Amino acid sequence: MSGRAVYADVVATIALTAGAVFTVLNLEPVTLRAVLAGVLVLFLPGYALTTLVFPAAKETRPGVGDLPSAFTGSETEHAGLPFFERLALGVGLSVALVPVFAWGLEVGGFEFTGPNVAAVCGTFAVVATVLGAVRRLRVAAETRYVPPVGVLVRYREVARGRSDWDGALNVALAAVVVVATATVAFALISPASVGSASYTQVSLLTEQDDGSLVAGDYPQNLSVGESGELVLLVENFEQETTNYTVVVQLQRVESNGDVVATNEIDRFSETLRAGDSWQLTHEVAPQISGENVRLAYLVYRGDAPQSPNVESSYRHVTLWMNVEDGSDTGT
Structure with a gap:
């Protein structure tokens, strides 16, 4: 042979x-x-x-x-x-x-x-x-x-x-x-690893004195013009490079859930590779007063629409705030 x-x-x-x-x-x-x-x-x-x-x-x-x-x-x-x-x-x-x-x-x-x-x-x-x-x-x-x-x-x-x-x-x-x-x-x-799924995770955090980030101690009682610092964490688990747009809004919400006033504070964008995260430190200075004020971070994949809202966002996090009118402070 x-x-x-x-x-x-x-x-x-x-x-x-x-x-x-x-x-x-x-x-x-x-x-x-x-x-x-x-x-x-x-x-x-x-x-x-x-x-x-x-x-x-x-x-x-x-x-x-x-x-x-x-x-x-x-x-x-x-x-x-x-x-x-x-x-x-x-x-x-x-x-x-x-x-x-x-x-x-x-x-x-x-x-x-x-x-x-x-x-x-x-x-x-x-x-x-x-x-x-x-x-x-x-x-x-x-x-x-x-x-x-x-x-x-x-x-x-x-x-x-x-x-x-x-x-x-x-x-x-x-x-x-x-x-x-x-x-x-x-x-x-399969483009995803075994046992995994494609998604984006968004968290609203605050920074402590020692530099650690926690989901708590939010600045929920402010006056008009007074600022509070928050940290938005966006984590890309989409298994592909993704461009994100974040729209920050203050919304006055009625008891029935209707949004009657909106104030857009800022917009941000960032491109993340698969597995990367984006830590956005943001100063919030409310211009709307009231007890039913909602701070909303609306996250979109790609560009945001002309009239962004919670319903159209891909991911969102919100924080209820009590905002006092600065002119009501005592002397």
Whole structure:
């Protein structure tokens, strides 16, 4: 048997791994990316591990009198595995390795995202395949594993003699593999990381004497012209770079909830990358007096409309204030 045939699966595994990693990291077409992502996660690492663990075509066991030789590094005692068992075990081992990869990413301080998972699976597959090729080279030629030629024809001949029950089991196994592949592939091609959603979080805070920010101690009793300091915190979890516009308003609100007067204090804008936050320190000096005055921070993605209000905002935070007329102060 030629050397090319001996290492055909090694070359194919490395080439398929490289293509799958490149596709997951760089290409946009969803269908191709999903298919290769599923193969990368749910087959290639496990098959590479079988290449490393089982360098022989069939298992060779030493006799009882030869047990010590099993621990001497002899080249004739190597675990073997036929082709179809390698394929099935490749899927099972890959599924078992996914939690290990996730744990490794967590320990290393990396997020469980598509690019990171692809990098870990690809690296493991390539390293295990290369080491497996080295082990296979050290096995005696008569027991060395060689990928079968014309495997589909041979499998068809074997399948003819199997019962309907065996066929049903094969269909069920194939269905499980397809569902698992689709699930993991969707997680890899999804723009958001697993278990996350796209949103923007807005908080209204105040700064304490020690410099810490708390959601409390708000300046809720002021006079017209008197200022109070607030801190608006905008956090971008939209999974993409987002431009924000903040409109600050003072609103006089009737008891039935109707806004009868509005005073726009200021507008701000900022562009945040995914995962970044914007801390806006703002001085509020009310020009509307009354007991039902509402300070509103209206947050928009992109530009704000000509007549901004709570209903049209993407996110908003409000603070009720009692504002006294400065002319009513005693002498």
